[in-house]
Amino acid sequence: AQSVTQLDSQVPVFEEAPVELRCNYSSSVSVYLFWYVQYPNQGLQLLLKYLSGSTLVKGINGFEAEFNKSQTSFHLRKPSVHISDTAEYFCAVSDGRGAQKLVFGQGTRLTINP
Amino acid sequence: NAGVTQTPKFQVLKTGQSMTLQCAQDMNHEYMSWYRQDPGMGLRLIHYSVGAGITDQGEVPNGYNVSRSTTEDFPLRLLSAAPSQTSVYFCASSYGGLAGGHEQYFGPGTRLTVT
Numbered sequence: 678a679q680s681v682t683q684l685d686s687q688v689p690v691f692e693e694a695p696v697e698l699r700c701n702y703s704s705s706v707s708v709y710l711f712w713y714v715q716y717p718n719q720g721l722q723l724l725l726k727y728l729s730g731s732t733l734v735k736g737i738n739g740f741e742a743e744f745n746k747s748q749t750s751f752h753l754r755k756p757s758v759h760i761s762d763t764a765e766y767f768c769a770v771s772d773g774r775g776a777q778k779l780v781f782g783q784g785t786r787l788t789i790n791p
Numbered sequence: 792n793a794g795v796t797q798t799p800k801f802q803v804l805k806t807g808q809s810m811t812l813q814c815a816q817d818m819n820h821e822y823m824s825w826y827r828q829d830p831g832m833g834l835r836l837i838h839y840s841v842g843a844g845i846t847d848q849g850e851v852p853n854g855y856n857v858s859r860s861t862t863e864d865f866p867l868r869l870l871s872a873a874p875s876q877t878s879v880y881f882c883a884s885s886y887g888g889l890a891g892g893h894e895q896y897f898g899p900g901t902r903l904t905v906t
Contacts, residue, residue, distance in 0.1 A: 781833035
């Protein structure tokens with residue numbers, strides 16, 4: 678069985694500052710990794726995903742994440758955040774055999790201060 | 792395309808009442824899933840379906856039933872509502888297999904309160 682731990686429940690940053698949201702996973706098999714974003718009162722939207730290949734994955738809205746197999750991590754980064762990035766971010770994993778069966782982390786609430 | 796639609800947006804039930812949350816998608820996706828979102832717990836899988844006529848349990852299936860008679864629709868039934876089922880419910884759909892990229896498309900959610 679897989680599990681996902683998001684190490685920070687809340688991350689406050691100033692506008693135009695860089696940000697890193699941390700995600701660690703555990704699994705006994707190869708995994709697919711995802712970051713989803715949830716804006717207030719909305720559903721979830723895919724930011725980026727790692728299925729195979731290059732370990733540095735670029736997504737929408739200037740976000741990127743790096744898959745580190747040895748550290749079982751998939752941290753999300755953005756070099757300069759904007760007020761519109763205020764949202765909740767979820768890291769998720771699937772084992773590939775059941776890609777529709779996502780296991781989510783607890784979420785990280787990103788708050789951007791002017 | 793409307794994508795994934797869910798009805799109702801909000802619902803208040805009394806303990807013991809039953810109801811059905813509706814989910815439909817117009818993308819011809821094979822896979823559909825139901826999740827519940829609770830504060831500090833992320834999203835947890837309730838039930839999922841890999842095609843019409845095929846359903847299976849997820850992590851938290853107790854108290855919920857599903858069926859999939861068509862590709863488009865995947866309703867979630869609460870048999871006898873309990874306060875522990877107060878949550879936000881999300882339906883999602885995706886193409887099957889690696890060719891679909893494994894991206895799940897989420898509906899806007901149904902906020903359910905059980906008193």
